[in-house]
Amino acid sequence: MHSAFPTTVAVGALVAALGTPALAQVGQPGRLLASNCFQCHGTNGNGPGFERIAGKSTNEIYDELKGMQSGKEGNGIMTKHAMAYTDDQLRLISAWFASQKTTNN
């Protein structure tokens, strides 16, 4: 769980933020969308709750959400919930969670 990758991302964000301080808070596309998941999957997708999402790959999260959205996986609550989002929104959500560090919440 302690790959160097999240640090690199954080430093990247840091540099970007320093360059444009006014945009520091608006420069995180997907974060507000992804926050819809926090009630059940924990703040930043780190639990406690249902399956943890933070730190999974963009493709893994996106494929899972698209699979649920297709309805092929039954009529569960996540199937219906996934149907609330557009394809672009699911991509933003997936990329945002993939950029998150896993923590020991």
Added chain:
Amino acid sequence: MKRRQLLSLAAAMSSGSLLSACGGGDTTATFERAQGAMEQPMAATTTYKSRVIVIGGGLGGATVAKYLRLWGDAIEVTLVERDTSYTSCILSSLVLTGQRSLSNQSFNYDKLISKYGIKRIQGEVVSIDPVAVKVTLADGKILSADRIVLAPGIDFDEVPGLGTSDKMPHAWKAGPQTALLASQLKAMPTNGTVILSIPPTPYRAAPAPYERASLIADWIKTKKPQGKLVVLDANPDFVIEKDNFSKAFFDLHKNIVTYVPNAAVTQVDPATMKVYTSQGVFAGDVVNLIPRQKAGKLVISSGLNNATSGRFAGVNVLSYASTVAGAEKIHVIGDSSATTQPKAGHMANQQAKVCADAISRILSGGSPDPAPVTNAAAFSAITQDQATWLTMGYQYDAPTLAMKVVAASSATSVGWSRGNFDDMGTWFQALMTDTFA
């Protein structure tokens, strides 16, 4: 190790504000690191760039306070709440059946203070000035801010005849009222009658009165074998999850429950335990009287109640800013606001995030996200170990300036199950942790 590296890097780059530079989750890291070393939660190096006062420490207020700290650019956040801790309404009907204790329902503000650097004032707000953006506390202290977020929950209409009697508790704000109703139920004769009255919409937690009725009916079966439950619904029909709740009332619990629609309560008499309605007079041994609801007092005394015939606060759902002219720096979230979305804790948490994101952007010179999404989710117990679920997602609809439900995402479970009951516990823990920790 990584945190230290990041922090020293930030220092080396000599930015004006560490918090500004890090933003997001790294702000948390700063506080976590600082936490052990200091009594005062805020780092000495912190320079605030703006101030927000949050009034009300329920699901909406606690969440907005947390996320303003997580997402905002060095915003000083002060949370004003009169109680020492929050008592959750969600799952509180399981206190009535004796399955949970009130202490299971209690959440304090310690983590919000220690982990996120929120300043906490335990006190009573007597008034706010929506134009000057000032708050007056009961002790005479006046606070000012760049923005105020109001999250005062609900208040009740007076029920004619009730007066100050405690014989017909609402238990619709969890706490002493919940304990009172639980003790009245426990003391009821085994052939006693419980009355539960459902107010007209909009009220807090649409499925919850039907859930409570189902749970009480199941509890009656096991604990009061000759007991009955009369549900007096001011509405013409089940207001939500009709498939599940009608099956629960008319099939599963049919020997216990009598359902009376269109039964608006007009008056009560606590001395005789009578409830007067548009469908006749009913008498019970225990009466759970859930009165009609409106926005919390402060919304109304501040003149922000410009929607729903003066009962709730009109808001711009991109930011939850008041739509009262001149009061744009006052935001109203949760059950006090008038939107197309349900009044419920899970939704209040999401509205709080939209509000926190919008305020963070505005205070950094930007504008709110033009296309927010929100969601509601709830589990409802039908028996003491089985539950249903309900979910719906909302997208911003620019032409109507409102959140619009996504039809395909609006659904309930087909029937109830033990698995859903277990999921309800997981959801509760997740929601409360996302809000208070």
